[in-house]
Amino acid sequence: MNESKPFRGGGRDGRSNGVPGSVWLRESRAYRDAPLTRDRIVEAAVALLDAEGAGRLTMRRLAEHLGAGPTTLYWHVRTKDDVVDLALDAIFAEVEMPTAEAGQGQWWAEIRALITGWREAMLRHPWSAALIGRPMLGPNVLRRTEFLHAALTRAGFTGTDLVAAAHALANYVVGSALTEASWRQIGAPGARDAADEHIRERAGDYPTLAANLGPEDEDATFARGLDLLMTGLEATRGSAGSTPPRAGY
Template sequence: MSTKPTPPAPPGDVWFRPAAAGPRNKPRLSREKIVDAAVALLDEAGVQHLSMRNLAERLQAHATSLYWHVATKDDVVDLALDAVFGEVRLPDGHSPAWRDDIAAFMTELRRVLLRHPWAAPLTNSRPLAGPNALACSEFVYASLVTAGFTGPALSAAASVITTHVTGSAAAETVWHHHDETAPRTAVHDHLQRHAGQYPTLARHFPVSGGDWDAHFTRGAHFLLDGLTANLPARDAGQGGPGEGAE
């Protein structure tokens, strides 16, 4: 009688299962060393070049020794991604204006994600349930609760805040991977040749690319204005750098 193969653990499983017992002797490796090496490897070569073998070579260790500390490559990715969130500098407390808190968080998260170009595209592919990511979520949720959001509106507001940052950081990373001018010119020329199909894009596509910082801040301003407009009547939440930043 054949047994069914064990299905692979889903991404994020590392946060929800008991930690495995380590080797009896004091190991040369640790989970912290593995994560540090993984982040460095991902920064240099991207997700496509991350493997347990490559990671072991970087650590000058045998690949099997890694499995005392991490069960799968997905574990490594989840741990490395949470280490990136650990670089986000959260304030010690909340300011009187919730918009100040959210605008500062968005700017800081963007800064960190742009330092690690592989990270932003992964944020929507796995649960962000590590301690550092949860600390960021706690900060955002607490700010929004103070503003007056509750229930489904609270989770939706938190989601669009994070999505704006991760989406814009991922897009900026892609455009900056190579010289931005050449692909933008190619898209512009293509739209001009097919202006009958895409008349609005042909007229308004930003061939120059513009200023990514201003583009991000403008989007954050629109987002914060939209959240403010949907606050309960008791608190309009006006103020903060998101209101006039450009």
Template sequence: MDTVWSRNQKSPRQTLTLERIVAEAVALLDEEGVGRLTMRRLAERLDTGSTTLYWHVKTKDDVLDLALDEVFREVRMDDLAELAGLPDEASGQGGEAGGTVVGDAVVGDAVIGGAVVGGAVAGGAVAEGIVAGGGGGDWRAPVRGLMRRWRAALLRHPWSATLLDRPLMGPNALRRTEFLYETLTAAGFAVPKTAAYSLSNYVMGSVIMQVTWERSGDSDTGAFLRERADRYPALAEHGLEHDWDATFDEGLGYLLEGMARSRA
């Protein structure tokens, strides 16, 4: 499999680093979206030539893979391992620092036990979403916190919603998926893959729906449905608009409760 994650990185001949490229790519994507990202425009923003840029990355897809994995680095986990009843090292964030890891190369950071050490603080609230699912050894607490933070990171970078159809094989995404698998396994799920699949697809689906809806602009669906209440009485009564955060949390609660009952 030939991807940016599987290739050994070349030693740079100049001061331009992969870490700088990724940071600038994320900034460009935040400002202008995926459609405006080209290798030439990225090179211009880095004040370098395309040839120099190609020394580090082969294609635009490489850049997008790296940028998307950088978004996952914002999903901090350092306070979730204890709630999950896992060793501290399970979070992969024993000593936080910045950096980008590709293949076997480490750029501007360190690797501890094969796990990426890094991650920007996501959103602000350190314990957001932790207590709501329960405390102590309740597996729902760290899972709820992880899913909330994952969603928040993706929503801070709306362009990421258009890239969620690609394999999430970067070290930051894999570390968080590994943590989810470990948490679910420790909670007694014999097949954590199925539970993790349900959770991750719920997060990604909710993000894609919210980003798409918000980009479509304001539309009075309520008036449309009320005018057709004879055909759609339930929709006319309850509507399609909602508080995105509250709806996500309520739906996540349904999902976690169903998983808990199934496990029992």
């Protein structure tokens, strides 16, 4: 029987093993004196990802965009996974860390500001939401994840409830951004109208869907969904020892 092996941050001699997230789990390599730096690489990678999406990002294209040879590029990053992990963490730096003053000391106001900023960053970089399922271990991500967990802890969530509340908020914002970004990337004029018309023509099969079609304000819809989620969290916070009924599946 094969025994499972622990997840390691690098391959032989500290080199990347091509596993997403491993860039954060191995020691940084000392840079040579050269105009190309990891920061420049990440900045260029984000620009390429914004322009063309993750599917077109290659190490060769990135090197060409930087006007550097592949050998120079590989001194700083070993694989495309390294580049994507670094780029993801870089865009999280755009998510402003709420202050106690801005939230007026209210946990829900601080979380709302964080989650809203998180969504805005992902929509500015529409490739990002689809990649967030990979290990997210960079400092920008972890600081904001720590902030979210700390705010929920101050609200009275502990243990499994704390983890579940954080997951609910994270999954809501990532799922919403992924859906919005996907529609925007379709880019075909009238795509939403065509989808709505498809449902209207089948109103007998989908009466509730057909009755609730109409112009959609994505920002307002997201904000209202967050309202509902936060209301549910407020109703259950601090209820240590109470166990809600499990879903029937």
